[in-house]
Amino acid sequence: MSDKTSDSIAFVAKGTIPPSPPPASQAGVVKWLRDNLFSSVPNGILTLVALTVIYLVLQKTLPWLYNGVWTTTSLNACREVLDGKVGACFSVLTERWHQLLYGFKYPAEFYWRPNLALVLLLVAVAPVLFFDLPRKMLIFTGLYPFIAFWLIWGGTIMAPIIALLGFVVGGAVFQIYGRGSFAAGFFGGIAAALIIWALGGMLIPEGASENAMLQAVPSRDLGGFMLNLMLGVTCVSLSLPLGIALALGRQSDMPLIKWMCVIFIEFVRGVPLITLLFVASVMLAYFFPPDATVDLFLRVVIMITMFSAAYIAEVIRGGLAALPKGQYEAADSLGLDYPQAMRLIILPQALKISIPGIVNVAVGLFKDTTLVSVISMFDLVGMIRGPILASTEWNGVYWELLGFAALLFFVVCYGISQYSQWLERRLATDHR
């Protein structure tokens, strides 16, 4: 026997024991499954139920998608190809895609015009949406409505130019006289614009649209998803400033303005949109003299804009109400007048708070544009419900067409909602 410790002890660890892997139940997939899916008996049951549901759905839809037929020319031909198997008839999309996107009357050789207008739209809204972009791009944004109008409707280029000129002159008058008195600048600007439009209208020669560079396309020929996008973009962009004005007007101290705004908002919010659309398409025809009809597209734009402006006004009023009174008093104590206080202090904060509400209204409004199908305008849903389902070739195809419509709307609405989330993160509206 030895005295050495090393001799009296059978084994001495020379280093630290290497960590052993965690038990199988506490690592990797198993742990994740236990934590997330089977953490308790009720959760485990729910997981199994959910998996069953997903399986049942996929079991039906995957073969349907996978067996889809893309090349036939009618539903019957499609069924012959499928020969009793479950499968989608996507051929309706390949044969009628242009009708779904542009309506059935927009001339096919001019499809590049709305396409170009859409691309330019992306360019034009970019500086509005992403304020890191150079501010000079806003000039193009200002010109865009006139360019898009000319591209989509065609006709004489003089009409959009004179319309633009009216706005420019009106704006200039406002800049010059608005310094002295807001009212003088405001009404002076409107009067100047009206004079330019009236004079310009006389200058355009009769029949100028017939031999214009871009052949004129009447509003009635617009349709498909293009019409939804046009209505959505126009109405959202018009209703935002109108909604701000209404919200401010409702808070005004001047009783006349205040009550006009209150009555407008409450009336329009109390009426269903579809009623307003019927008024636009049916009733207004009785009020105008027979030879002075206003274009149906314009009538619908006015009605939808009024409708969404009333909602946006209420959303913004919520934002205004959320601001502490101190903000208003601070603006006053700095000696700012009303427009300055609003522009520099109140609205930037109020609008920031209102972003989620405004986006909510915008998404809802965009989807509501499909309601125009009930007043026989052929938007995407109108095209599906009317001409395509009523053709002898495609009567009876529902899932493919409505699924396609849902997909298009989802892409746009999801995009809007993602943008608003980015904007909120960027502006950090919660003041944390």
Add this chain to the structure above:
Amino acid sequence: MNKSVFLGALTVAGVAAGAAAAGTLDDVKARGKLNCGVTTGLVGFAAPNANGEWEGFDVAVCRAVAAAVLGDSTAVEFVPTTGKTRFTALASGEIDMLARNTTWTFSRDVDLKFEFTGVNYYDGQGFMVPKELGVSSAKELDGATVCIQTGTTTELNLADFFRSNNISYEPVPIETNAEAQQQYLAGACDVYTTDASGLAATRATFDDPAGHVLLPEIISKEPLGPLVRHGDNEWGDVVRWTLNALITAEELGVTSANLAEMSAGTNNPEINRLLGTEGTLGEMLGLSADWAKNAIAAGGNYGEVFAKNIGEDTPIGLARGLNAQWTEGGLLYSPPFR
């Protein structure tokens, strides 16, 4: 014209909606185009095809009138209307005539101030049942569940029919034809009832059309026809006699195939009067002598139009039935061209 460019700029095509009251014929001639109201889409009756051209049984009436008045069957502006907008569109002068499978009823004719210019399709409410149900008559439907569109005359007709036959039924209310189709196929109801032409068109879209039968009973009268505004009788005459010309042409055996040959002159004076080689019928209407010839050339006579759009060789496969010539046991009976 250009009241202000603001409107001009935003509207471009503010189509002048024609003076409402009288002189529609002159308006159409001056405009060079016929504004014809049609449905937003009904299988076989009116729908644009893949190229965006309107086709169908009602569309053919519009084209025939355009051909008779303007000599050009393509000079038509088709104005799609819904069931709710059709009458205001006609009353406000937005359209010159309405050919939209509209039932001729007393109140529409008298109270709404329209004038039906004839009947181009005699429809009626029918029943469709799955074949395996083994039903051969609507009177055997005691206790059946029936899919029915709410708010239509079909609902009232159905109640009347079952009550007068002392049998019971259970209604399954549905909103649109598309919904009805799904409900019926899913077995939510034993019977689907609507206009017989609609039933046939619906059945044609089924996976297995032979598995469903249309029962022989027709329980209502639905005469469908083109209509114009009250108070413009010259224009009403043009539309009425254009339709009659198509019907008479079939009766007399004038088809689009032998039209050229017949219009050179025949030994049947009525054909000669119809096609304008004898008499002055066109002039009396304020049209050219060959107005009826143009109308027939647009799409053939009534029988040809029927066969091409909704007849037995089409997927819709409607038999002539009531819509046969009176000489063949149907109801089509045009007053003589004299």
